[in-house]
Amino acid sequence: MLLLIPGPVQTRPELRAVMGQDIAPWDNDFRPVYAGIRDRVRDLAGGGAETHATLPLQGCGHFMVEAAVRTYTAPGARILIPMNGAYASRMERLVRECGRVPVPLPVPDTRPVTGEEVAAALAADPGIGHVAMVYSETGSGIINDPAEIGAAVRNAGRRMILDAVSAFGALPLDLGVQPEIDVMVFTSGKCFEGMPGIGFAVARIDRTVASAGNAGSWCFDLSDVYTHALRNSWGSFRFTPAVQALNAFAMALELHAAEGGQAARLARYQENAKLLYDGALSLGLTPYLERKHQGPVIVTIHQPADRAFALQAFVDALKSRGVLISNFHNTQAPTMRIGAIGAVTATDIKFAVEAIGATLDAMGISRREAA
Numbered sequence: 001m002l003l004l005i006p007g008p009v010q011t012r013p014e015l016r017a018v019m020g021q022d023i024a025p026w027d028n029d030f031r032p033v034y035a036g037i038r039d040r041v042r043d044l045a046g047g048g049a050e051t052h053a054t055l056p057l058q059g060c061g062h063f064m065v066e067a068a069v070r071t072y073t074a075p076g077a078r079i080l081i082p083m084n085g086a087y088a089s090r091m092e093r094l095v096r097e098c099g100r101v102p103v104p105l106p107v108p109d110t111r112p113v114t115g116e117e118v119a120a121a122l123a124a125d126p127g128i129g130h131v132a133m134v135y136s137e138t139g140s141g142i143i144n145d146p147a148e149i150g151a152a153v154r155n156a157g158r159r160m161i162l163d164a165v166s167a168f169g170a171l172p173l174d175l176g177v178q179p180e181i182d183v184m185v186f187t188s189g190k191c192f193e194g195m196p197g198i199g200f201a202v203a204r205i206d207r208t209v210a211s212a213g214n215a216g217s218w219c220f221d222l223s224d225v226y227t228h229a230l231r232n233s234w235g236s237f238r239f240t241p242a243v244q245a246l247n248a249f250a251m252a253l254e255l256h257a258a259e260g261g262q263a264a265r266l267a268r269y270q271e272n273a274k275l276l277y278d279g280a281l282s283l284g285l286t287p288y289l290e291r292k293h294q295g296p297v298i299v300t301i302h303q304p305a306d307r308a309f310a311l312q313a314f315v316d317a318l319k320s321r322g323v324l325i326s327n328f329h330n331t332q333a334p335t336m337r338i339g340a341i342g343a344v345t346a347t348d349i350k351f352a353v354e355a356i357g358a359t360l361d362a363m364g365i366s367r368r369e370a371a
């Protein structure tokens, strides 16, 4: 099966093979593997050994976003969120349920937020301490630019939390030149093409130390993850992790480096996304985004107007041809979402586009313009 969803993604067989071992997380053979992952991740994010630390947690991206919000902001803090997609909406809910105050900045889910918009919102509300932003909006496929938004945040003397869950590993990020970013978070199962199960934060050490006591949660306190590492070594996890997934992540980092790192991975995903975008047009379908706003992570396509189209039936029929896409959409208009990330190449995407065309034909979908 070809998995074309924006996480968990298609993985390589040598990575899956690493999962087939029983290991103990605290074993002295494994500790250096975990400590090495933390160093490597910090380096890839542009963090310095003196300034930044990798602070992992068990679990998924939402857990990391919650941990970031809880750790780096105090209860009652006002947090500006550019609202251009489904993951921004999830962030708004997380922020509220953590007892912080989300300040939504309305932006359509078809384009990135601009530095001017963020600067204006910050100028209008001096009580806002942090901007929390989604880098790659996996709802629609747009990309918000952390360099541009970060500059606006820095100029306003505020701080930033970055959800880089479906971005980091493929899209560029250099924390070394963005001191306004307290923390960025991502997971093992997206652009690093690892197994799901481990979340990562890369955070400023000074802010992590200064934030002790904010979290109101032991499990989600990244400052506690930091002090635990100081006390018990960088090879020690606080509670039992998905250790096989963590071990496989070391292989994922090796495969990432062997491919040529972030730039090479971005180039492959960009080609995948372009083939999907062009393929949709060639089949008479309408992509959701203008080409200039189409990111490399996920391509969303308007569901066809034809009365014979139903998303779940289409997804099932396409699956019988060997391609699995999402069976839900979370754009403002009804769409199909197709992942461009994972261990997939142009050959796989061409196969998928043919399968999509054959499925539409077999279902008798002739009116293919946007519903």
Ligand SMILES: *Cc1c(COP(=O)(O)O)cnc(C)c1O
Pocket (backbone or CB within 6 Å): 006, 007, 060, 061, 062, 063, 087, 134, 135, 136, 137, 138, 163, 164, 165, 166, 187
């Ligand atoms: C995938 C994703 C998440 C987290 O999803 P989980 O299902 O909790 O792993 C958060 N933000 C973005 C932008 C994502 O793409």
